[in-house]
Amino acid sequence: MLNILKQTARSMASHINGNGIALRPVVFCGPSGSGKSTLLKRLMNEFPKAFAFSVSHTTRKPRAGEENGREYHFVTRDEMLQAIQNDEFLEHAEFSGNIYGTSKKSVEHVLSSGRICALDVDIQGVKSLKKSNLNPIYCFVKPPSLDALEKRLTDRGTETPESLKKRLDTAKIELDYAENEPNAFDYVIVNDDLDQAYGKLRDILKSQIDHVNK
Numbered sequence: 721m722l723n724i725l726k727q728t729a730r731s732m733a734s735h736i737n738g739n740g741i742a743l744r745p746v747v748f749c750g751p752s753g754s755g756k757s758t759l760l761k762r763l764m765n766e767f768p769k770a771f772a773f774s775v776s777h778t779t780r781k782p783r784a785g786e787e788n789g790r791e792y793h794f795v796t797r798d799e800m801l802q803a804i805q806n807d808e809f810l811e812h813a814e815f816s817g818n819i820y821g822t823s824k825k826s827v828e829h830v831l832s833s834g835r836i837c838a839l840d841v842d843i844q845g846v847k848s849l850k851k852s853n854l855n856p857i858y859c860f861v862k863p864p865s866l867d868a869l870e871k872r873l874t875d876r877g878t879e880t881p882e883s884l885k886k887r888l889d890t891a892k893i894e895l896d897y898a899e900n901e902p903n904a905f906d907y908v909i910v911n912d913d914l915d916q917a918y919g920k921l922r923d924i925l926k927s928q929i930d931h932v933n934k
């Protein structure tokens with residue numbers, strides 16, 4: 721199974737855009753509520769032609785305003801388990817009682833459009849991707865503090881007391897991994913002031929963006 725994964729990832733990694741340039745996917749990882757979606761949305765608004773999101777699959781229920789195929793492919797647990805068994809996923813993980821995953825099809829879809837593929841995955845996803853030959857740029861989005869993270873999740877209004885606790889417990893493990901695992905991430909972006917965090921992200925990806933716009 722690992723060989724098949726590696727083969728698929730190899731062909732993905734060697735994808736060349738219309739200008740003859742190999743674009744590296746960008747992986748966003750960070751605790752729930754750290755601001756990954758917020759930063760990604762801003763990036764895509766500013767550079768709509770440079771980036772495309774690899775739409776993940778999830779077994780969690782859609783939140784208000786979320787659309788199937790846009791934020792996520794919403795599937796049942798049975799459908800997800802079957803697809804995993806069929807080796808359709810590059811990475812998958814269980815989080816807060818739901819399964820999330822990145823399908824090979826979603827990534828291929830973006831790569832074949834000649835855009836930079838943006839992936840939003842958790843730590844387990846990062847570990848899986850590191851075993852593949854996808855060769856992405858790994859960015860960790862870090863909240864300024866656990867207290868700030870708790871406030872943002874509470875203000876977002878999406879969590880029950882139980883899911884909030886789970887997310888904060890997981891956040892501690894994720895922050896510990898990012899801090900203590902050598903070379904786990906290429907870049908750590910502290911999302912305190914949003915404009916500053918976005919500016920840093922923009923600088924990191926500038927040369928990739930320029931390649932698409934050439």
Ligand SMILES: Nc1ncnc2c1ncn2[C@@H]1O[C@H](COP(=O)(O)OP(=O)(O)OP(=O)(O)O)[C@@H](O)[C@H]1O
Pocket residue numbers: 750751752753754755756757758759872873875876911912913914915917
């Ligand atoms: N720099 C910031 N300052 C204040 N609030 C912020 C900042 N960045 C994001 N937020 C807010 O924090 C909340 C969490 O952000 P967001 O939903 O982008 O996090 P996420 O990492 O994508 O979470 P999840 O993994 O659960 O999808 C949102 O309500 C967002 O508006």
